[in-house]
Amino acid sequence: MKKYLLSLLMLAGLQASAQEIGLNSRRRWFLPDHTKFQFAGNIGFVSGGPGYVSRNRTLETDLLVGFLPQKFGGDALVTTSLKTTYSPWRIGLRNNYYIRPFSIGAYLSYTFGPQFDTKWPSYYPAGYYWWATAIRPGAYLGGKAGRNVVINNRRRSLELYYELGTYDLLIISYVQNKGFLKLHDIVSLSLGVKFGFD
Amino acid sequence: MLRWTGLGLVLLLSSCDDLFQYNPNEETLLERDKNLTAKNIEKISRLPVTDTTRFILMGDSQRWYDECEEFVRSANRQKDISFVLHAGDISDFGLTQEFKWVNEIMTRLNYPYVTVIGNHDIVANGSATYRKMFGPLNYSFGFGRDRFIFVNTNSREYAFDGTVPDIAWLKAQLADNPAHQNTIVVGHVPPFDADFDKNLEKPYTDALAGDTTVKFTLYGHQHRFYEGQFYDDGINYHLTTSMGARGYMIISTWKGGYKVERVEF
Numbered sequence: 001m002k003k004y005l006l007s008l009l010m011l012a013g014l015q016a017s018a019q020e021i022g023l024n025s026r027r028r029w030f031l032p033d034h035t036k037f038q039f040a041g042n043i044g045f046v047s048g049g050p051g052y053v054s055r056n057r058t059l060e061t062d063l064l065v066g067f068l069p070q071k072f073g074g075d076a077l078v079t080t081s082l083k084t085t086y087s088p089w090r091i092g093l094r095n096n097y098y099i100r101p102f103s104i105g106a107y108l109s110y111t112f113g114p115q116f117d118t119k120w121p122s123y124y125p126a127g128y129y130w131w132a133t134a135i136r137p138g139a140y141l142g143g144k145a146g147r148n149v150v151i152n153n154r155r156r157s158l159e160l161y162y163e164l165g166t167y168d169l170l171i172i173s174y175v176q177n178k179g180f181l182k183l184h185d186i187v188s189l190s191l192g193v194k195f196g197f198d
Numbered sequence: 199m200l201r202w203t204g205l206g207l208v209l210l211l212s213s214c215d216d217l218f219q220y221n222p223n224e225e226t227l228l229e230r231d232k233n234l235t236a237k238n239i240e241k242i243s244r245l246p247v248t249d250t251t252r253f254i255l256m257g258d259s260q261r262w263y264d265e266c267e268e269f270v271r272s273a274n275r276q277k278d279i280s281f282v283l284h285a286g287d288i289s290d291f292g293l294t295q296e297f298k299w300v301n302e303i304m305t306r307l308n309y310p311y312v313t314v315i316g317n318h319d320i321v322a323n324g325s326a327t328y329r330k331m332f333g334p335l336n337y338s339f340g341f342g343r344d345r346f347i348f349v350n351t352n353s354r355e356y357a358f359d360g361t362v363p364d365i366a367w368l369k370a371q372l373a374d375n376p377a378h379q380n381t382i383v384v385g386h387v388p389p390f391d392a393d394f395d396k397n398l399e400k401p402y403t404d405a406l407a408g409d410t411t412v413k414f415t416l417y418g419h420q421h422r423f424y425e426g427q428f429y430d431d432g433i434n435y436h437l438t439t440s441m442g443a444r445g446y447m448i449i450s451t452w453k454g455g456y457k458v459e460r461v462e463f
Contacts (some may be wrong), residue, residue, distance in 0.1 A: 039220035066221075073295075074225025074330065075323055111223060123357045133293065133322040136222055167222060169291045173261055180263035180303065188219040195385055 006196065008152055027197070030072040034157075034196040036062050040191025042138060043081040043109045045072045051083075053196075060085045060194075066109075087144065096148040102190070103142040103161065109133055140165030157196035164189055216295075223323040225294050227330055231301060234313075241310040242281050247342035248260060252278050254309075257285025257386070257445045258440035259300050260318050261291035265441040266303045271462035274308045276448060280341070281309050285418030285438055286352075286386030288315025292324025297331050312339075316386040316418065317352040317393060320359030325355075336364055338371050344451055345411075347371050351385035351402075353395035363394075363423045365401045372409045380451060381411040388435055390416040390428055407431035416449075423447075423460050 032050030039046055044066020053061030066079040085105035092098050108116075116134035148158030166174075170186035254273055259266045269374075272284060284304070289296035297319075304311050315335050319328050335350040349363050352368065356362045363385065372381060387393045389402050406412045408431065414434040421440040428435055436458055439445040450457045 040220055042219050042222055045220045068220045068224060072224075072226070073220050073228065075223065075326065077221045077223060079221060111221060113223075115326075115345065116223070121357065123354060133223070133292070167295065169222065170295070173263070173290075173296070176261060177263040180267050180299070185216070185299075191219050 013180065015197065032197070034060070034194050035162065036064065036192055036194045038190055038192035039068075040130065040188065041140070041163060041192075042136070042167055043107065044068050044079050045158045046134055047079070050064050051194075057090070058086060058088050060087070064149075079109050079111045081107050081109040081147040083175070085142075097142070097145070098147070100159075101143050103141070103144060103163070105142070105163070106137065106139045108135065134197075136167045136169070138165055138167035140190075144194070146196075148198070155182055155198040157194075161194065162189065163190045163192070174194065208236055211212045212403075219295075219378050222293055222295075223331060225323055225327045227294065227298075227309070227327075231298060232270075233333055234301065234331055235337060238281075238310040238312050242312070242341055245280050245341070248278075250278075250343060250452045251280055251342050252276075252450045253280050254282040255285060255384075255436070255438045255449055256282060256441065257438050258287040258316070258442070259284070259303075260287045260290035260316075260440075261296075262441035265444055266300065267306075268444070268463055269441055269446060270303055270306050272461065273446070274306075274406055276461075277456055279309050279448070282307055282311040283346070283416065283442060284311055284313040285384065285416065286314045287318045287418060287440075288313055288316065288328075289319050289321075289324060292319060292321030292327070294327045294331075295320050295325070301331070301425060312346075312348070314348040314384050314386055315350050315352065317355050317386060320352055320355040336367055336371075339444055340377070340379055343453060345375060345383055347381060347383045347384060349385050350416075351387040351389070351394055353387070353398065354393040358395045358397070360395065360397060363398060363402055365398060365405060368402070369405050372405060372412070374399045375409075375411060378411060380413060380456075383412065383415040383429055385415070385417050388437060389436075390447045391419060393419070403431065403433070406433050414458075425458070 006162040018124040023195045033053045034051050036051055037048040045068045047064040047066030049064040051060055054062045062083045070076040083105050087100040090098055090100050109132055118132045118134045120129055140163040140164035142161055144159045144161035146157050148157045164187050166186045174181045174186045212410055288300050315328050338347040349368055351363045353362045389399045417437045418438055421443055424437040425441050438447045445462045448459045
C-alpha cells in the first residue's frame with residue numbers, strides 16, 4: 001500500500017514542478033493532464049492516478065491504482081485499472097462553474113493475487129473456465145460538475161464525478177436471469193474527484 | 199450543516215449494503231450471511247425425527263437464479279421434507295455476490311439447507327468466501343438414523359496434489375460412528391469424473407465400500423441425473439442434475455432402506 005501511495009505522490013509532485021511556467025505556457029506532451037481519486041466502483045475502496053484528456057476535452061483516459069483494505073473488503077486487494085470516459089457535452093455556468101451532464105466509459109481492471117489468473121494453469125483442459133479471474137472489463141454511465149480556477153497564476157480545475165457501473169460477469173448474470181435480478185442488483189455507485197492541470 | 203451531511207453519508211454507506219462495491223472479489227458479508235452451515239445444522243437438529251426422513255438433493259445453481267427460484271417454489275410444494283442438500287457449484291464465478299444471491303433464494307425455502315463446496319465455488323476468492331459464509335469445506339452432522347458427511351471432492355482445483363478429497367479425514371469420520379447411523383457421503387464431483395483425483399479414486403471408493411453403514415452416496419457436477427453401482431461394491435452412486443436442467447431428487451430413508459425420486463420442474 002505504502003509503495004503505491006508513494007508513487008502516486010511522486011506523480012503529483014512531478015506534476016506540480018512542471019507547472020511553474022505560467023498561464024499561457026504549453027506543458028510538455030507526456031505530462032499528465034489531471035489526477036483522479038475515486039471511491040468504490042469495483043477497482044478498489046479508493047483508487048487514484050494520473051490521466052490524459054483529449055484536445056477537445058471530451059475524452060479522458062486514466063491509469064488508476066486502487067486499494068481495498070481487508071477491513072472493508074474481507075480481503076486486502078490491489079487493483080490497477082485503465083479507464084476511458086467520454087463526456088460529450090459541457091454546460092458553462094456562472095463563476096467558472098460547469099457541468100458535464102453525461103459521461104459514458106469503460107475500464108479494464110487487473111487485481112493482483114496468486115488466487116487470480118489471467119491464463120488458467122495447465123491442469124485445466126482448454127476452455128474449462130472461459131473467464132480470467134484477474135482481469136475484469138466493466139462499463140459505466142455518469143456525470144460531473146466542476147469549476148475552473150486560477151491558483152498562483154496557474155490554470156486549474158476541480159471536478160466531482162459519479163459513475164454507475166457494472167462488469168462483464170454481472171452483466172451476463174443479469175441477462176440470463178431477468179426474473180430474479182434487477183438492474184440495481186448489478187449496478188453500483190462510485191464517486192470521484194479530478195484535479196485538472198490545464 | 200457539515201455534521202449532518204457527514205451523518206447522512208455514514209447512514210447512506212451503512213444502510214446500502216451493495217450501493218458501493220470495491221472489488222468483484224471482495225468478501226464482504228453481513229452477520230446474517232455468515233456461518234450458515236452451523237446455523238442451518240442447528241435448525242435441522244431441532245426438527246422432529248419420524249419413521250421416514252425425507253430430504254431434497256439439488257445442485258449446480260451457478261448462474262441459474264431464475265431456475266433456482268422455480269426450484270424453491272417446487273420444493274416448497276413437496277410434502278414432509280426436512281431439509282435440502284445443495285450438491286455444490288452454488289456460484290459460477292466464485293464471487294461473494296453470487297453466493298449472496300443464491301442464499302437469498304434458498305432462504306425462501308420452507309426448510310433449512312446445507313451445502314457441499316463445488317469446483318466453481320473455489321475459483322478466485324470463492325473458497326475463502328465459502329468458509330466465511332457457510333463454514334468448513336469438510337464437515338458432518340447427524341439427523342435421526344442418518345449421518346451426513348460432506349467432503350470437498352474438487353481435486354482439479356488443487357492441481358490434483360493428493361490433498362483433495364481428504365481421505366484420512368473421511369476415514370476418521372466414517373470410523374467415528376458409535377450409534378451406527380446410516381452414513382451418507384455427499385460430494386460435488388463424483389469419483390469417476392475426470393475432475394476427481396485418479397490416484398485417490400480407489401482409496402475413496404474403498405473407504406465407502408469398507409464401511410457397512412454406507413449404502414449410497416450423493417453428488418452433482420455433471421448436470422444430469424445418473425446413478426448406478428459403478429464399482430461393483432454394493433454402493434449406489436446418485437447424481438442430481440443442475441438447476442439449469444430443472445431437476446432435483448427427493449430421498450427418503452427409513453430403517454433398513456431408502457428411495458430416490460427424480461423431480462422435474
